[in-house]
Amino acid sequence: MPQLSLRIDLDPDGRIGPGKIELLEHIAAFGSISAGARRMNMSYKQAWGLVVEMNRIFGKPVIAAQKGGRRGGGAELTPVGMAVITRYRAIERAANEAAAAHMEALQEEIEQA
Amino acid sequence: MPQLSLRIDLDPDGRIGPGKIELLEHIAAFGSISAGARRMNMSYKQAWGLVVEMNRIFGKPVIAAQKGGRRGGGAELTPVGMAVITRYRAIERAANEAAAAHMEALQEEIEQA
Numbered sequence: 001m002p003q004l005s006l007r008i009d010l011d012p013d014g015r016i017g018p019g020k021i022e023l024l025e026h027i028a029a030f031g032s033i034s035a036g037a038r039r040m041n042m043s044y045k046q047a048w049g050l051v052v053e054m055n056r057i058f059g060k061p062v063i064a065a066q067k068g069g070r071r072g073g074g075a076e077l078t079p080v081g082m083a084v085i086t087r088y089r090a091i092e093r094a095a096n097e098a099a100a101a102h103m104e105a106l107q108e109e110i111e112q113a
Numbered sequence: 114m115p116q117l118s119l120r121i122d123l124d125p126d127g128r129i130g131p132g133k134i135e136l137l138e139h140i141a142a143f144g145s146i147s148a149g150a151r152r153m154n155m156s157y158k159q160a161w162g163l164v165v166e167m168n169r170i171f172g173k174p175v176i177a178a179q180k181g182g183r184r185g186g187g188a189e190l191t192p193v194g195m196a197v198i199t200r201y202r203a204i205e206r207a208a209n210e211a212a213a214a215h216m217e218a219l220q221e222e223i224e225q226a
Contacts, residue, residue, distance in 0.1 A: 003122040010115045083222035091215045095208035102204045109196035110171050
């Protein structure tokens with residue numbers, strides 16, 4: 001079955017797609033940029049570049065240094081970072097639902113043509 | 114206002130997004146691959162590569178040589194090519210509608226954070 005993948009164009013130069021969202025989710029899950037990057041087979045430099053780009057796009061930081069705790073030096077999502085993930089996933093779900101009938105019809109039209 | 118852009122992943126290696134769809138629309142409107150490519154500031158070679166890729170993805174040709182007429186050598190869409198455009202645009206419209214409330218909410222959450 002065909003899958004949709006979504007990009008949100010936020011300003012002429014700013015685009016959020018599945019890669020950036022997954023990176024934020026991995027940073028949230030593993031507690032640091034380096035651990036998140038590692039799980040995605042991405043270099044720290046590349047991950048950091050994407051975080052900087054998202055900060056620019058949204059005009060506010062998407063992650064912040066984790067305060068205190070045994071694991072100093074970690075990172076956690078800011079409210080903006082969390083909102084971005086949550087809304088992206090909600091949009092994805094809504095879009096997939098809205099598109100499902102068309103996707104099936106397209107599949108059939110191709111088979112019958 | 115943020116805009117959605119959609120890609121449809123049809124097989125592990127096949128992806129249809131706004132660029133391929135626009136190319137098909139331009140070929141349909143201007144009657145040949147070369148004219149369609151020109152309107153998109155794309156080389157003929159690049160446009161032809163995208164057409165070949167779509168033929169592979171759908172397992173059937175998306176365009177065909179135009180038969181007869183004064184303007185021999187032109188190209189027109191096949192039923193598969195037309196179905197792909199129509200369904201992609203319908204999916205886009207449905208997805209944008211389904212996503213609108215989330216897009217607005219995201220915008221507000223970012224401003225308020």
